[in-house]
Amino acid sequence: MATAGSDNIMSRFLNRKYETLEPYTPGEQPKVLDLIKLNTNENPYGPSPEVLKVINEEEVGRLQLYSDPEAAELVEAIAENFGVSREQVAVGNGSDEILAFCFMAFQPENGKVYFPDPSYGFYKVYGDVFKADRHPVPLNGNLEIVPEDYKNLDGTIIIANPNAPTGIALETGVIEEIIKSNPDNLVIIDEAYVDFGAKSCVPFIDKYDNILVIQTFSKSRSLAGSRVGFALGNKELIADINRIKFSFNPYNLDRLAIRAAAAAMRDDAYFQMTRRQIMETREYTVREMEALGFEVLPSKANFIFARNSRIAGKDYFEGLREKNILVRYFGKKPIEDYVRITIGKREDMEALLSATKELLERQ
Numbered sequence: 001m002a003t004a005g006s007d008n009i010m011s012r013f014l015n016r017k018y019e020t021l022e023p024y025t026p027g028e029q030p031k032v033l034d035l036i037k038l039n040t041n042e043n044p045y046g047p048s049p050e051v052l053k054v055i056n057e058e059e060v061g062r063l064q065l066y067s068d069p070e071a072a073e074l075v076e077a078i079a080e081n082f083g084v085s086r087e088q089v090a091v092g093n094g095s096d097e098i099l100a101f102c103f104m105a106f107q108p109e110n111g112k113v114y115f116p117d118p119s120y121g122f123y124k125v126y127g128d129v130f131k132a133d134r135h136p137v138p139l140n141g142n143l144e145i146v147p148e149d150y151k152n153l154d155g156t157i158i159i160a161n162p163n164a165p166t167g168i169a170l171e172t173g174v175i176e177e178i179i180k181s182n183p184d185n186l187v188i189i190d191e192a193y194v195d196f197g198a199k200s201c202v203p204f205i206d207k208y209d210n211i212l213v214i215q216t217f218s219k220s221r222s223l224a225g226s227r228v229g230f231a232l233g234n235k236e237l238i239a240d241i242n243r244i245k246f247s248f249n250p251y252n253l254d255r256l257a258i259r260a261a262a263a264a265m266r267d268d269a270y271f272q273m274t275r276r277q278i279m280e281t282r283e284y285t286v287r288e289m290e291a292l293g294f295e296v297l298p299s300k301a302n303f304i305f306a307r308n309s310r311i312a313g314k315d316y317f318e319g320l321r322e323k324n325i326l327v328r329y330f331g332k333k334p335i336e337d338y339v340r341i342t343i344g345k346r347e348d349m350e351a352l353l354s355a356t357k358e359l360l361e362r363q
């Protein structure tokens with residue numbers, strides 16, 4: 001698969017500081033559609049029907065006009081949903097862009113940044129792009145974050161809660177202790193998966209001035225293709241992010257994305273129904289996988305992370321691939337035995353389970 005930047009082609013004009021940069025490796029987005037795609041934690045349910053209503057001919061007919069740089073409709077919908085003020089919300093082109101804005105706004109060059117390892121691959125990549133002094137903090141032997149490792153540090157802290165690719169969540173009380181012990185450090189909590197059963201740290205944004213919460217429309221709101229993410233924090237932090245946004249790309253969200261995300265945020269009933277369905281399907285999948293001898297980490301996300309001593313992670317991944325089921329395999333220590341499986345619809349998981357049984361019987 002040819003991914004931009006994955007080969008080592010460069011011109012003589014490339015800024016030397018990027019010579020050794022290793023780009024993020026996105027999960028595969030295959031062109032063929034007869035695959036069961038459980039590799040990038042997309043939502044198996046489509047966007048809210050309310051999204052289809054606002055993305056209409058009329059809206060497309062306005063695409064000659066620039067989008068609203070304030071994305072007011074969306075900021076308003078988010079503020080309303082969380083019961084915060086509009087000054088406490090910043091929006092970005094995916095939470096990836098919000099994360100990049102955070103590095104630009106808050107990370108001094110050569111300043112330290114701490115994040116769990118393994119975790120979301122972009123923390124490391126952005127650390128490199130923005131020349132931070134990266135400090136990956138290893139998980140313990142059970143692939144858990146050790147809260148004590150994040151107390152009284154001397155740099156920015158980024159924690160995905162639930163963590164990826166493990167799916168394991170920290171209690172918010174534990175995170176609060178981390179925030180309190182780092183009064184002079186910014187603590188960024190990436191809540192990409194929080195809607196699948198963990199508790200949010202959003203209530204802390206009124207209480208502490210050193211916490212930012214980042215969320216996304218890509219997972220629980222079924223809009224990965226729209227690229228919309230947001231940050232919640234006190235109004236000074238949000239103003240800092242917007243200072244960067246307006247100095248970099250004021251029209252970072254397109255007209256359709258703003259309308260789609262606002263409609264999705266307002267449709268709470270659909271959001272509740274689909275996230276509950278995913279959690280139910282997850283519990284079903286965990287039970288069945290355990291019955292097949294898998295060890296499944298306790299997930300509060302829309303994916304599970306599992307291994308089985310009867311089949312190597314790589315063989316399992318490749319065997320599923322031959323059966324047209326795509327999951328994610330990382331192939332690096334300490335997670336080389338595991339595969340990450342997105343929770344799809346019930347029938348997707350039934351297909352996964354029967355393919356899994358066949359692969360195990362072959363061993």
Ligand SMILES: *Cc1c(COP(=O)(O)O)cnc(C)c1O
Nearest residue numbers: 094095096120160192216218229
């Ligand atoms: C998916 C994911 C994101 C990226 O979300 P986008 O809004 O699609 O950019 C951020 N953090 C974590 C941990 C994720 O898994």
